[in-house]
Amino acid sequence: KSGFIGIIGRPNVGKSTLLNGILGEKLAIITSKPQTTRNRIVGIFNREDAQFIFVDTPGIHSARTPLNRLMVRTARETFTDSDVLLLVVEGGQETTPDDLLIIESLKATSVPKFLILNKIDLIRREQLLPQMDAYRNLHPFAEMIPISALTGDGIPLLLDELWKYL
Ligand code: GDP
Ligand code: MG
Numbered sequence: 001k002s003g004f005i006g007i008i009g010r011p012n013v014g015k016s017t018l019l020n021g022i023l024g025e026k027l028a029i030i031t032s033k034p035q036t037t038r039n040r041i042v043g044i045f046n047r048e049d050a051q052f053i054f055v056d057t058p059g060i061h062s063a064r065t066p067l068n069r070l071m072v073r074t075a076r077e078t079f080t081d082s083d084v085l086l087l088v089v090e091g092g093q094e095t096t097p098d099d100l101l102i103i104e105s106l107k108a109t110s111v112p113k114f115l116i117l118n119k120i121d122l123i124r125r126e127q128l129l130p131q132m133d134a135y136r137n138l139h140p141f142a143e144m145i146p147i148s149a150l151t152g153d154g155i156p157l158l159l160d161e162l163w164k165y166l
Contacts, residue, residue, distance in 0.1 A: 095135070095138075142165070
């Protein structure tokens with residue numbers, strides 16, 4: 001099977017590191033088109049049993065200017081093209097206004113969403129529990145998966161969970 005996976009999250013949470021960690025040597029394509037208001041494919045990971053097409057959803061990070069608001073709307077509309085959305089956040093960190101803004105924009109779509117708690121190599125697992133509770137109250141995420149994009153911890157599990165939604 002094959003499916004589109006939208007990756008969202010504010011800057012510096014580790015989205016690029018996650019993609020590099022997944023794609024690694026098995027990278028099929030990477031596009032280098034300049035960022036537009038449209039979604040763009042950033043990489044395709046081919047596994048024996050599935051094809052995972054990762055898509056960037058630009059413009060979602062901040063809606064404080066009219067242009068940004070337009071881009072947020074465009075991103076939101078194209079969310080529905082994804083089979084799964086990954087919201088990447090920093091594990092063990094407080095939720096920021098930008099995180100809340102992104103979650104608000106997710107509510108418009110019924111596409112299943114995973115909360116990805118990244119950088120768990122920097123914290124103890126127990127520190128994730130209050131954060132997971134907080135996010136559970138904000139939005140019904142289909143899965144919550146702690147990972148370290150840097151060490152690869154949790155990435156095989158993430159791919160197996162994604163596979164179920166393709
Ligand atoms: P993006 O802006 O969301 O694409 O974030 P990047 O992938 O560029 O990562 C931002 C910074 O966080 C970089 O310095 C990464 O090395 C670091 N980073 C990303 N993932 C991890 C992780 O799992 N653990 C640690 N310790 N650092 C990470
Ligand atoms: Mg990046």
